Amino acid sequence: MGILDNDTVIVDAILTKIGRQKLAQGQPLGISKFAFGDTGVDYTLYNPNHPSGSDSYGNAITNLPMLEAVPDDNVFLRSKLYGTGERNVQNFSFITVENTSPTITKKTGKGAAGASNAINIIPNVWPEIANAVFNFKILDARGIRINGNVATQPFSHPDPVTKNVSGKTLTLNAESTQFTSQKSFGVEVTREGTAPTFITVTVAANNTVSS
Secondary structure, three states, rough: OEEOOOOOOEEEEOOOHHHHHHHHHOOOOOOOOOOOEEOOOHHOOOOOOOOHHHHOOOHHHOOOOOOOOOOOOOOOOOEEEEOOOOOOOOOOOEEEOOOOEEOOEEOOOOOOOOOOOOEEEEEEEEOOOOOOOOOEEEOOOOOOOEEOOOOOOOOOOOOOOEEEEEOOOOOEEEEEOOOOOOOEEEEEEEEOEEEEEEEEEOOOOOOOOOO
């Protein structure tokens, strides 16, 4: 579902097959749940130094073009806004990581043999929850070792490969000598009832053996 016009409340909805069948038969859709998301919103545009004052701090955000509905959860509603309907609730849980743009670098030195340095993604949830387990969605795992396991597809594989793993942390590394050029891919970190976070991982080329 998407709002198409910033000035007028117009809703664009994509129905499932069952929804279309009910609509064709004149039956009520019986919608009982819905979700809001802020995919496509760039909060870095919030400007507390706007010359027009506090009413204009968020103008750049509210003037962003709105997304049409897309029936693909890899594109739409990647960042869901959570709420349970209680009154007077000011804060909901969210996930943070120390570095949202890490780089898997090539090891240097003649003995490196085209290897790369692993990175660790260590999420935290606020309010703090001890031993929290997260879901990690690697949007393109070609040539990537996940938690020490050999990549299921090489870097040269023609199509992106999505992988989902769960755990408290995530370790990523590049297969040796496979990356002939720099590559970037996304990792979504989610947890039930918690606003997610998104990480962009860059992999440096490592196809040469010597430094």
